[in-house]
Amino acid sequence: MDFNQLISIIVSTANFYAIWLILSLSLNYEYGYTGILNFGKVLFFSLGAYSSGFLAANLANIMAGVSFDICSVEAVQLRLDLAKAVPQLPLLVFVASLIMGAALSAAVAYLLYISTSRIKEGFVLGIILLSAGETSRIVVRNYEPVVCGYHGLVGIPNPYTAAGDPTSASFLLSITIWVIAGVAFLFINKLTATPYGRKLKAIRDNELAADIYGKKPSHERRKVLMIGSAMAGVAGVLYAYYLGFVAADDFTSLKTFDIWVAVMLGGVGNHLGAVTGSLVVTLIDRGTRVLRVFLANLSIPLETLYLRWIIVGVLMLLILMYRPAGIIPEKSIKTLGLLRIIERIKREKT
């Protein structure tokens, strides 16, 4: 393995990690802080990806004034040619995709939330989200107008085509992904290290008591689910642009499970936990793919891609049974007021 190959493996792992991180942070915000059982994470992730593919394909058609079938070879060629001819266009489409992905995810989250809001049992929302995720995957796989059904939509141009050569363009995209992940981390941290975060945890720990003490559980949950889903939508856009193509079968509930493992493994209600957990999950995911090639070269007939899910499933059960707090257990939200109480207690003890 030469140096360049190693670099490209590291960069791609970092890209996947950054995307997983955004998803884990959003799930931690929803489940870890607010107790929303979001089993449809992949739905909102996929909506971001579909938005990207759909916009890139249809805007290219509109710009060129043609009405190619978005899945046809001509349409793919057109997208790539157009990106070369008007190098600023892909960046604009990318930004538009980010906005559409976030907005669409938040809107769908809103609709699904209010449709179950009359039911107090939280697991119903979880089941509905799971079901919605699977439904959307099966529909999009068979319904070509969204992203070309079973075959997927190829030829999403790199947003930085203007940079000239492909290497720097993809490097710029990687940097964009990392920056967005970093911003997501700061955003979530700043948002939750506050009395607001404390309120969410109260809703999670005991909804009745939160309601009795004037917090609005349903109202807050709805907002949290919308913000978390918008984040997942953004992650989906980044994913689609990084891979350059979108296919519905990429978005099975397995992805949702991966994110859940990341959050439960890292530690619920704790963003450093999400950072750690998603790193472990990314390494498992990338690692098994590398191992698969390696085993195939040695002609060992072991399908690591299947084995991986058994291992991850068992890992999840072990966490739930023996270390429910995760690697990094939850800590109090140290707002200034709480810090002052801690200080006073220290002073009294000495």
Next chain:
Amino acid sequence: MLVVDRVSKSFKGLKALDEISINIKPGHIYGIIGPNGSGKTTLFNIITGVLKPDSGQVIFDGRRIDVLEPNSIYNLGITRSFQLPTLWLNMSVAENLMLPPKQQVGENLRKAFFKKAWETQDMQLSDMVWQTLETLRLKQVALNKSSEISGGQMKLIELGRTMMSNPKLVLLDEPTAGVNPALALEIFKIIKEIKQSMGLTYVIIEHRYDMLFANADYIYLLNEGKVVSEGSPEKVINDPVLAEVYLGA
């Protein structure tokens, strides 16, 4: 101040409350007694909006509240404690006390980003929490997780949360259940002190009749979802109905 007007509530055909009416006037301590299943806690659940009545209405300060959500009723000034402690178990004792105060700027999604907007208020809250911890003698466990403290201490936090919420009317559901007698006395002393200093109104469900009768101004005796006797403690204690209800005579 609070009027419960002919409220009924049944579960699975069983009448928990049967056209019950009570009238709470400001500045007093009211006691509610009655055997298990007489509808005391259901009454609290109806007043605080946890349950909706089948018929009848609840009026607080001239406003009908039985149609409101619990959080709106809280914001009008009614707070309550639970018989079985209903704490935020994954959070520390201090955090449990920091949560009840109303109108916390930092709890607003948009304003939470601006530390300056809520820091001062959070500091003031911490002073209030400190006082409450002192009053309830909970300082030594202030930073413990609220799931890791004794049952008696949990009951104290229940009381502490009502103290933190700056209410007009406080409903206490067996504030001294599972608490040793010395502490129970102390709790009633605290309740009286707060009542005097802040001019609050209390409605207390209690099984320790000696303490309740010594401290309450007015007693409601409930049986099978109805008020069977009411009046001053002296009156209720001498009412033959009381013995009837308890001895099943």
Next chain:
Amino acid sequence: MIEIASSLVRALQSGALYALMAIGLTLTLAILKIPNIAHAEYVTVGGYVSFYLINFAGFPLWQTVLPAFIFSGVVAVLSYLAVFRPLKTRKVSMFILMVASFAVSLIIRYSIYTIVAAANWGFGVKPKVVTNVVFRIAGIPITDILLMVLPITVVVTVTLYLFMIKTLQGKQMRAVADDPDLAVVSGINVDNVAVLTFFISGGLAGLAGAFWVVFTHAHPDIGLEALIRIIAASALGGFISYPGTLIGAFIVTLAENTVMDILNRNFGLSLALKPLMPMIITIVILVLRPAGITGLFSRQPRGRVAR
């Protein structure tokens, strides 16, 4: 007209199977308060038992029904003993149980993947079952499989219903559903009830799977693909009602097949949108009648009940 009528017959057939699959989900939820997503995998297990017996041991389809029932039932009981019971003794929340069931479903599904790959059975292979048209009613073909599926479904559901109403075990199950704490106090062995519930639930799913594999193909994902319909049927029963779930299953299949066929024929709606139907129905029902289409077993108010 004949097309619509035969589409109705097909809907009846798949409706019966979805009903068998969904009953188990409702039972585990109503009785044990476990939202068991892994339930869909018991369908796959039953499907593979049937597939194996037909293709490699030469069994006729009807003889695979009982083995599929027992095998899936045992897998379900094992998942209870290995995962849900230890978690329940730790008094975890319903949420954690659901997360765990997600893990269980992956473990079962990918174990099947591994076995199928190792044994070289191939993915998406059809079981060697010949479907014969026995007779036609007004031109609508009635197959021998339909004549097997319908009576078995009716017998099984009625038996189970009587079992729940009449027998001691059934009464115990309903007592646990009503109030587990009270059931313990009154001397019911909740653990036995749980094992029995899982056996019946898994068994019914496996039984349905044995037929289902004939209509589709042998693939580790068949349970997952049925999951959205199972959930929809159970949701129509408010997740607690036995008859509600049964009726729900038929409504879902009718909407997905017959209604979509009509929409497709008359309005040109793409058939690819078929799977949207269960979701739409579920949401409409949840909005209009959160307690499900029947209130038969749902005497408990569906609201916050404080102690």
